[in-house]
Amino acid sequence: MLDVSVLPAFLAVILAFLAPPGPDMTYMVAVGLQGGRAAAIRAIVGIGAGMSVYAAAVALGLGAVAAAYPAALTGVKLAGATYLLWLAVSTFRTARTIAAGTAHVGSQRWFLRGAMVSLTNPKLILFFLAFLPRFLGQAQDTTAQLAMLGAVNVTTEVALYGAVGVGASTFRNRFISRPGAQQALHRLAAAVYLALALLIIGEAAGAHLG
Secondary structure, three states, X not given: XXXXXXXXXXXXXXXXXXXXXXHHHHHHHHHHHHHOHHHHHHHHHHHXXXXXXXXXXXXXXXHHHHHHOHHHHHHHHHHHHHHHHHHHHXXXXXXXXXXXXXXXXXXXXXXXXXXXXXXOXXXXXXXXXXXXXXXXXXXXXXXXXXXXXXXXXXXXXXXXXXXXXXXXXXXXXXXXXXXXXXXXXXXXXXXXXHHHXXXXXXXXXXXXXX
16 A cells, blocks of 8 residues: 655655756756757656656665665766767767758757666666655555655656756747857757766766765
């Protein structure tokens, strides 16, 4: 039997956790500005898919494995930073080809990128490992309770960050017709990816030194 009495407190924690800009939110702003509404929708579905993987892992008891091997968590962080660095370089190159009039800005595999950003987001990983087990309440079925909490978390983030991405795409649509706008937006997105990569590297280095 599930314990739904923990949901109000759990939702409050989720909202407090999601409110400060993190990799997922900043990524969605960049996607909305760079690719528009359709890209934002694909990206947030990808982020939701990545989150679901961690939710399922915690529900199945894999969180204890991650806690026992912190080096594995650091490896995931660095993999995410590497991926974001690659996004920064490729996006900046796209901006340069746009300036030269040779770019084809079509499908950018937004779903896959969103899933990768989510799967390598250290803030998300730590949330699932640290907070979901604290809201078991009086549930008789621990696995089902964790699955419910994970589903609530995924749904909340998809709704919130999806709205952020769509909102950013509206801003993009107002400026995309101006000369040089696509190039400027791609450069902005590249700068966001680079900043996120450096932030994650800094966090990983700080945890290792600590």
